[in-house]
Amino acid sequence: MELKPEQLAARLESEPLRPAYLIAGPEPLRVLEAADAVRAAARAQGIDEREVFEAEGNQREPDWARLEATFNAPSLFASRRLVELRLPTGKPGKDGAAVIADFCAAPPADVILLVTAGEWSKKHAGKWSDAIGRVGHVAIAWATKPHELPEWIERRLRSHGLVADRDAVQLLADRVEGNLLAAAQEIEKLALLARGDDAPLDVARMHSLVADAARYDVFRLLDAAMNGEPALVSRMLAGLRAEGAAVPALMGMVVMELQRAAALARVSASGGNLSAEFKAQRIWDSKQSVYRRALQRHAAPRWEAFVGVAGKVDRMVKGRAPGDPWLGLERLLLAVADAKAVRLLVATPV
Template identity: 45%
Template sequence: MHSASDWSRALAAPELPAVILLAGDELLVLEAADATRARARALGYGERTRFDVESGFDWDDLARAGAGLSLFAARRLLDLRLPAGKPGKDGAEAIVAWCAQPPPDTVLLISSQDWSRKHEANWSQAIERAGVAVHLQAPRAQELPNWLGQRLAARGLAAEMEALDWLAARTEGNLLAGAQEIDKLVLLVDAGTRLDRETLEHLVSDSARYDAFQLIDAVLAGAAARALRILAGLRAEGEDLLPLLGLLNLQLGIAARLAGARDFDAAARAEHLWQARAAQFRRALARAPQARFWQRCLVWSGRIDRMVKGRESGEPWREFERLLVVLMQPRAAVALA
């Protein structure tokens, strides 16, 4: 299989391969798939059809999509999500058949967030013959500080090597955790800043700042027990509720716009969401897909803001907790009434 650097160079080629498999670390696959879709749009692949391979998926849908003619664009991208990297017998046969005779003006992009030698089989070999298979491996422990440094540089920040070593140790090799920490730092530090270890450790370890972001992550993930535990800790430490409301309102606004968009991926790009963050919103919207739900939550948050400022009666911390519960468990939305 090809490496990430091989694929980065291949994306600059005049044409995309007919079949593409991106497999490996979740974050790297999400970002590589996003770059591939962007390249496809630039090359005139104006129509995209997404397939999510879950239990009961009908592999005949793939064959029908290949046989059908596009009504909207001359070139098409079929975006097949295969999370576990195991298509099963029917899926393997469908992919081998596709690779034997790929339809013209069509690219099949297959992405998997799990990969090892045990996944290699006739269907992945067929992909390599018809197109390209890319293994996106997470950097090894000794490579992680440089990976974090490159990611910081891409966001307009820099850090001393001692600081990067500390951040790598803190995130314990978890790329998504490292990316999230960098995403938070971008909000806290001016562009062009060079971070030493002491400054970085203070920013990341500051419990109020750190836990506020962790709270939002838990809410988007629907992790109720974790979110309520973090919230209780923030309240016990005397955290001001208004900054938490402000941070939550930003996320509610994004969620409302994403829910109301016809094309989630295009809307996520417009919001400047990196792929792992967009995936968090996608999971949140799977629980509550209607834009109206998120708009009502924004109204509720506005009421809490007025309670904090003494302009409306009520217990703001209790209302904030109730709002978070509804966000994580939309069936509890009777509380909105």
């Protein structure tokens, strides 16, 4: 039976760990928190040993032979261990599906398998995910629909000991524009600011306490570009410009993000340890799938060229190169978001 991530978290509090779990979906916050709940349950049951498997270097898939060997090898340090398999695309392929199905057919007593995926649809499901469902649980974090967001926010507020009236909840929903991570951050802030106040939050109080998380800031702009959303990039840039933002205020983060992606691309192209580079760059697990998709969109030389184009836009800002910096920035970020838009960078072939 398919569960919601929140239902899975509740079950983990009332039942022993099952041999396998699959947590997937397009809502990274809900996937991350459900996976954290499995990890917490494992620690509570004395499972401290943890192994992680994912594609590294120029490989498209994890090392299935090594994963299978891990399933069959006894633990060296503990009686039980948690084995995590990360599938950003949600597709293990023929070999991976067979390894997972074989594990579920006869789960070792000392292994708990946790599979997480950043992408999911009905087409992703197969015999391997059905096998997990038979011996464990499958939890899918489907995208939160607009009419579902107020209820999600209300539950989240209650979990932090806060009560808000319907209009106040709707105000917060409108401000975060469907961004669950932004909503979670604002609710954590509310819990601190409203500490010791038992009165329900009304619209006026909510308005005074909550930052406008729906404004078009540079962090969300870069997320849209890296995530391959060109239409959203154009809309956010228009919003930033309308708010009176200046290109110089944006370029520092833009250059930093492109340099980070270029470094990741170099490691990936050379067959290096991409997971280690993610740690070195301090990129959270919840953001790694975004970078992986971006790296699939462009080869390493193109990321280097993007950094060069950013330098040219910066020179436009300072009057050292001709051109409109807003137009230059838009063309650059559109090219990052969509490989077809690279042709817009006619002055700098990439």
